Amino acid sequence: MRGPAAAFLVLLLVFSLIAICLLFFPSSSPLSVQFSLNASPGGAQSSSRLKIYVAELPRSLNYGLLEKYWSLARADSRIGVDPDEDLRSSLSRASASWGNGERPVLLPYPESPLIKQYSAEYWLLGDLEASPTTRSPSAAAERVARPEDADVVFVPFFATLSAEMELGWGKKGGFGKKEGNDDYARQKEVVDLITSSDAWNRSGGRDHVFVLTDPVAMWHVRNEIAPAILLVVDFGGWFKLDDKTSDRGPSHMVQHNQVSLLKDVIVPYTHLLPKLSLSEDQPRNTLLYFKGAKHRHRGGLVREKLWDLLVDEPGVVIEEGFPNATGREQSIKGMRASEFCLHPAGDTPTSCRLFDAVLSLCIPVVISDQIELPFEGILDYSEFAIFVSVADALQQHWLVDHLRNFTDKQRHQFRRNMAQVQSVFEYDSGSARGVGPAPPGSAVEHIWKKVSQKVPIIREAVVRGRRKPNGVEIPLRCHCT
Known part of the structure; x- marks a missing residue:
């Protein structure tokens, strides 16, 4: 058999082999996370x-x-x-x-x-x-x-x-x-x-x-x-x-x-707790963990309400804590022993606690309706964190019931996904006391990528400004989301 018919059969065989490989040897990690970490944002x-x-x-x-x-x-x-x-x-x-x-x-x-x-x-x-x-x-x-x-x-x-x-x-x-x-x-x-x-x-x-x-x-x-x-x-x-x-x-x-x-x-806060690798992870016996100040202002008032709702729930550890040496050691132990880590709004919508949870492989539970997150568009946070509205979280027993509905398989997948993105939230210049290039995939590298995304917008704004006649002001309008 020669000519077009033979070529067609060869192509058919190649595509069949590819399909078999994809069926029996799938990627070990979610495509969305792999794509987002390797994609060029700009x-x-x-x-x-x-x-x-x-x-x-x-x-x-x-x-x-x-x-x-x-x-x-x-x-x-x-x-x-x-x-x-x-x-x-x-x-x-x-x-x-x-x-x-x-x-x-x-x-x-x-x-x-x-x-x-x-x-x-x-x-x-x-x-x-x-x-x-x-x-x-x-x-x-x-x-x-x-x-x-x-x-x-x-x-x-x-x-x-x-x-x-x-x-x-x-x-x-x-x-x-x-x-x-x-x-x-x-x-x-x-x-x-x-x-x-x-x-x-x-x-x-x-x-x-x-x-x-x-x-x-x-x-x-x-x-x-x-x-x-x-x-x-x-x-x-x-x-x-x-x-x-x-x-x-x-x-x-x-x-x-x-x-x-x-x-x-x-940009991310600098995490305060050490990184836990997936190979070091141990069984987790606590369902939900939070350590921090109970009383906050503005949007953080939700924290006090959550505290009162959750403090007596079985499987939940809620405790007052401060960012000193003792509090740090307690947070390391608590986050590494817990399936989920609570991240309610504080005086501002976010805190370093979110990134400590990721570095501790403790699934973040974000309750902050106005939160903005680093590197969105590069990362898909829904692959490794859970987002709950304030209205849902403040219903009696709702949050604990919701978290208990996640299967062991789902929790393990969240942690595998977190392990892939831990380096994205690590600041490093190659030396604790010296100048050095940021490692590939680090927080610094991702910040530069996000800044790079702004360059076309900046250039357009500068060019628009050049055509401004003398005595005419162009409003610096807000493009809020």
């Missing part, structure tokens, strides 16, 4: 690295703040810091090495849970400070030497550390004021330097990236940086200013309650 833009220019700021506004923090912490009996010889040596060498043209990061980020969970700017800058020769060929971003060659301009201000230092060591009650507030002085210095630059004036700030992972970061100057790309853990941190300013100011400006998924990026 369309045409994703075929090349995101080009990033690091704005020139004095070292005192980033790594110098770390030196100041450790110096203050060593003298503060409340902190109880007794740095090892390596850290003491680093403190004395850091400024000198920077002045000689070297750019190593010699100091670790604070381990204090109240600060560490907001450390994204440290890891992002560490990735950009890494030598180009150490970067993976598949890296999502690269640093460029001139702002005109960049897709975005990264502003390397450690805004969260600055705010927390003022709250911890500043004048009592002075954080909300400007006079005598060292954090405000640093905020103003950053804004004055950045907004007077040619790069800012070319784009109106739309292509600049600020990291505001703590609700109090850059609290006094948010109106000035509103056009930029803001990296935030959620939009709840804008609430306090919304009440006071949403009806004030020029109507053409983006207001504080107009942060938007169109231009901004939701």
Whole structure:
């Protein structure tokens, strides 16, 4: 048999073999999760690295703040810091090495849970400070030497550390004021330097990236940086200013309650609990676990109601806890022994607890109607977390009954899916105390991918701005979701 008939039979045989392989050797993990982790999020833009220019700021506004923090912490009996010889040596060498043209990061980020969970700017800058020769060929971003060659301009201000230092060591009650507030002085210095630059004036700030992972970061100057790309853990941190300013100011400006998924990026908190691999997982005897503060404000009022509903339910562990060493150990034990981990809204819609649950392979149960999550469009959270409306959760016995209806097979699949995405929520620069490229698949890499998605929108907005006649203002409208 020759000719077309033979060719047809060969093709038929090949397709039959493929079908048999798919039938008897299916993928061991859900297609949706595999696809989402490997997919390129930025369309045409994703075929090349995101080009990033690091704005020139004095070292005192980033790594110098770390030196100041450790110096203050060593003298503060409340902190109880007794740095090892390596850290003491680093403190004395850091400024000198920077002045000689070297750019190593010699100091670790604070381990204090109240600060560490907001450390994204440290890891992002560490990735950009890494030598180009150490970067993976598949890296999502690269640093460029001139702002005109960049897709975005990264502003390397450690805004969260600055705010927390003022709250911890500043004048009592002075954080909300400007006079005598060292954090405000640093905020103003950053804004004055950045907004007077040619790069800012070319784009109106739309292509600049600020990291505001703590609700109090850059609290006094948010109106000035509103056009930029803001990296935030959620939009709840804008609430306090919304009440006071949403009806004030020029109507053409983006207001504080107009942060938007169109231009901004939701990033993960830094997890506080260690990673548990799937091979280390042990039988779980608790149905649902929660450890944290009972009393919260605003949307977090649901937490107190849930507490009262669940505290006496069989198989449920609900307990007051705080982010100290004892609380951390209790949380590790509790999350690793539980099938599900409760994630209700707090003062803002989310917290690091969600990412601690994923790293602990404890299925998150999210009860926060206004939550926004990192890397959506790349990840499908429904593959490894359960979402429940506040209205359903507040019905007597509803939540516990709902969770008990999940079969062992379903729970195991949730945990297998979580194991695939754990690295997505890990911040790493290759060294606990140094500059290094972000590993492929890490939180930093995924942040750059999400920023890359914004580039076409930014370019369009900048081009639209150029055609504006003199004396005409184009509204900075909100595209909220």
